[in-house]
Amino acid sequence: MIYRYSPRPAGRCSSGPVLIKMVPLHAACALLSLAPLLVLGHRPIWIQPEQVHLSYPGVPGSMRVTWTTFNETESKVEYGLLGGRLFELSAKGGATLFVDSGEEKREMYIHRVTLTDLKPAATYVYHCGSDEGWSDVFSFTALNDSASFSPRFALYGDLGNKNPQSLARLQKETQLGMYDAILHIGDFAYDLHEDNARIGDEFMRQIQSIAAYVPYMTCPGNHESTYNFSNYRNRFSMPGQTESLWYSWNLGSAHIISLSTEVYFYLEFGQELIFRQYEWLMKDLEEANKPENRAVRPWIITMGHRPMYCSDDDQDDCTTFDSYVRLGRSDVEPPAPGLEDLFYRYGVDVELWAHEHTYERLWPVYGDKVYNGSKEQPYVNPKAPVHIITGSAGCREKTDMFNPNPREWSAFRSTDYGYTRMQVVNATHLYLEQVSDDQYGKVIDSIWVEKEKHGFSAWL
Template sequence: MAPVVYLFFLFCGLMPLALCVPSIGSQPEQVHISYPGVRGSMVITWTTFNETDSMVEYNLWGGKLFTQTAKGNSAVFVDEGPEMRKMYIHRVTLSDLRSGATYVYHCGSEAGWSDLFFFTALNESTSFSPKFALFGDMGNENPQSLARLQKETQAGMYDVILHIGDFAYDMHEDNGRIGDEFMKQIESIAAYVPYMTCPGNHEWAYNFSHYRSRFTMPGQTENLWYSWNIGSAHVISFSTEVYFYLDYGLDLLFKQYKWLKSDLEEANKPENRAVRPWIITMAHRPMYCSDDDNDDCTKFESYVRLGRNDTKPPAPGLEDLFYQHGVDLELWAHEHTYERLWPVYGYKVYNGSTDEPYVNPKAPVHIITGSAGCREKHDGFIPKPRDWSAFRSTDYGYTRMHLINSTHIYLEQVSDDQSGKVIDSFTLVKDVHGPEAWL
C-alpha cells in the first residue's frame, strides 16, 4: 500500500466517517435549460452547494468538444426552513446560437463539471412547426409520467416542455431537499429541451421563493409572468396564485393584470398578429373544470375567470380580457385529471359547427392537463359532465401539442396507465385570429 494511501486510511480510522467523505458541494446538479425570449439565446441553470465559478463549455454537434465558453454568475438561495440550507443557483446565457442547430455542452467550473448534455437552439423562423409536451402537477413521489417523458424527450420528440405549475410536492419540504431531488429527477428532460414553467399553489411557501429562485424564465418578474414567441405562436405564462395568496401582495394581482393587458394589446397589433397569429396562454388553476374535489371549480365561481369582489379595489378576472383580445387556446392544470372543453365563453358553448366544433370556433378552447402524477393521486369528476365538457379522463398522463402552422394546432392526450395510448385528440383550426374570429 502506498504511504499516502496508508496515511489516509490511518487518519480516517481515527476520525468520524463523515469527515472522510470528499466534499461534492462544488459538483453541478439540477441542470435545466430555458429560452430567455432573446433571439439566438439559451439559458443554462444549475445548482451547487459551494460557491464556484459559473461556466458553460459548448460546441456544435459533431465538432470538437468545448470550443466555446460562456461565463455567468450565481445567486445565493437560502431555504427558509429550520436548517436555513444554502445553495448557489448558477445561470449562464449562451448567445449567438445558430437557429435550429444542435449543441453539446456541460456546465460547472474547474471545481466540478456536469454530465454531457445536448440541446437544439430555438428555430427562429415563424414557419417553424414545434412540438410540445405539456402537463402540470408532477411530484417527486409518484411521478408516473416521467419515465415516458424522459425517453421521448431524449428521442427528440419535443422542442419544448411546458410545466403548468405544481412541482415536487413540495419544493420547500425537508428544508428544500425535496426540491433538490425533484430538480435532479427532471434533469433527464429539462437539460435537453427548454423547460418553461408557471407557478402553482404548491409553490406557495416562503412567498414562492423556491419557484422564483430555481427557474429562469424570460422577463424581469422572477418567473411569475412572461411571454415569448415560437413559430407562429405568442405564448403567455402567468400566475393564477396572485388571486389566492393576497398576503404576499394584492398589488401583484393588479400588476399582472396590467401587464397581461399590455402584452395582449402588443400581440394584437396587426403587424404582430400577422406573423404570430396564435395566442396561447398557460397558467395553473383553470377557469372551468368538472372535478368533484370541492376546489376552485365547484366551491365558488372561479376567481381567475371572474375576479374578486372582496378586495379593495375589486380584482378583475381574466375571461373577458382574453376573449376581447382573441386568445385562441388556454392551457391549465391543478386538477389531477385531463379535461378537454368545447369552445366556451361565459359558460356558453360556441362550437364552430356541429360536425366540426374546433374549426373556426367562436370562443377560446381550454385544456386541463394536471395528471402527470404526484403523491396526491387522482381527482374524481362530478357524475354528470357540464355542457361545455367534451372529454375527460382520470388516467395518469400528459398532453402533446403540435403547432403545425398558422391555421392548425394538433393536440392529443397520452395515457401512461394505458402504456402510452393516445386516448383523445383533436385539431384546432383557425382561418381568422383575433377578436374578429368570434364574429
C-alpha cells in the same frame, strides 16, 4: 484497567503472545459517543454541478443554462456544434446565493449562463460548471426563430417527486427528440421546500434527464406558495424581470403567455400582484394583437395553473360558477378583475391549465356557454377559446374524481395518469393529443383546432 492476551500476528519474527493494554470501559464509551462528531466535523465540499436545466430567454438565438452547486464556484458553460470540435465555445455567467427558509436555512448557489448567437435548429453539445467540477455532457437543439417553424411541446402540471408516473415516458420521448420545449404548468416536486428543500433538489435531479435537453418552461402553482414562492422564484430562470411569475415568449407562429393564477389566492403576499399582473397581461396582449405582430404570430396560447372551468368533484375554484381566476374577486378593495373577459377581448385561442389531477378537454367556451364553430366541426373556426386541463402527470396526491354530472362545455374527461402533446403546425392549424401512461402511451384523445382568422373578430 483491563488487559487481554492476543496471539502475535502471523509473519512476525518474534514468538509468543502479546500483552495489549485496554482502555477503561467508560473511556471507550466516551470515545464512541464522539464518533459522529469526528465523522461530521467537516462540512462536505459540494462543488459538483447538478440539477441542470435549460430555458429559453425569449431572444432568438439564445438558450439559458441553470444549475446548482452547494459551494460557491465560477459559472461557465463550454459548448460546441454537434460533430464539430468539442467545447470550442464558452460563456460565463453568475451565481446567486439562495437560502431556503426552512429550519436548517440550507444554502445553495443557483448558476445561470446565457448562450447567444446560436444557429437556429443547430444541435449543440455542452457541459456546465467550472474548473473545480463539470457536469455530465448534454445536448440541445437551438430553437428555430422562424414563424414557419412547427414546434412540438409536451405539457402537463402536477408532477411530483413521489409517484411521478409519467416521468419515465417523458424522459425517453425527450431524449428521442420528440419535443422542442416542455411546458410545466405549476406544482412541482410536492413540494420544492419540503425537508429543508431537499425534496426540491431531488426533483430537479429527476427532471434533469428532460430539462437538460430542451427548454423547460414553467409557471407557479399553489404547491410553490411556501415562503412566498421562494423555491420556485429562485430555481427557475424564465424570460422577463418578474422572477418567473409571469412572462411571454414567441415560438413558431405562437405567442405563449405564462401567468400566475396564485395571485388571486395568496393575498398575504401582496394583493397588488393581481393588478400588476393584469396590467402586464393587458399590455402584452395589446402588443401581440398589433396587426403586424398577429400576422406573424397568429396563435395566442396561455398557460396558468388553476383553470377557469373544470368538472372535478373537489370544490376547487374552477368547480364554482364565480371562479376567482375567471371572474375576479369582488371581496377585495378595489375589486380585482378576472381573466376570462380579458382573454376573450384579445382573442386568446388556446388556454392550458393543470391543478386538477385529471385530463379534461372543453368545447369552445365563454361566459359558461358553448360556442362551437359548428355542430359537425366544433373546433373549426370556434367562436370562443379552447380550454385544456392537464394535471395528471403523477404525484403523491393521486388522480382526482369527476363530478358525474358535468356541464355542457365538458367534451372529454379521463382520470388516467398522462400528459398532453401539442404541435403548432402553422398559422391555421394546431394539434393536441392526450397520452395515457396507464395505457402504455396510448393516445386517448386528440383534436385539430383550425382557424382561418385570429383575434377578437374571429368570435363574431
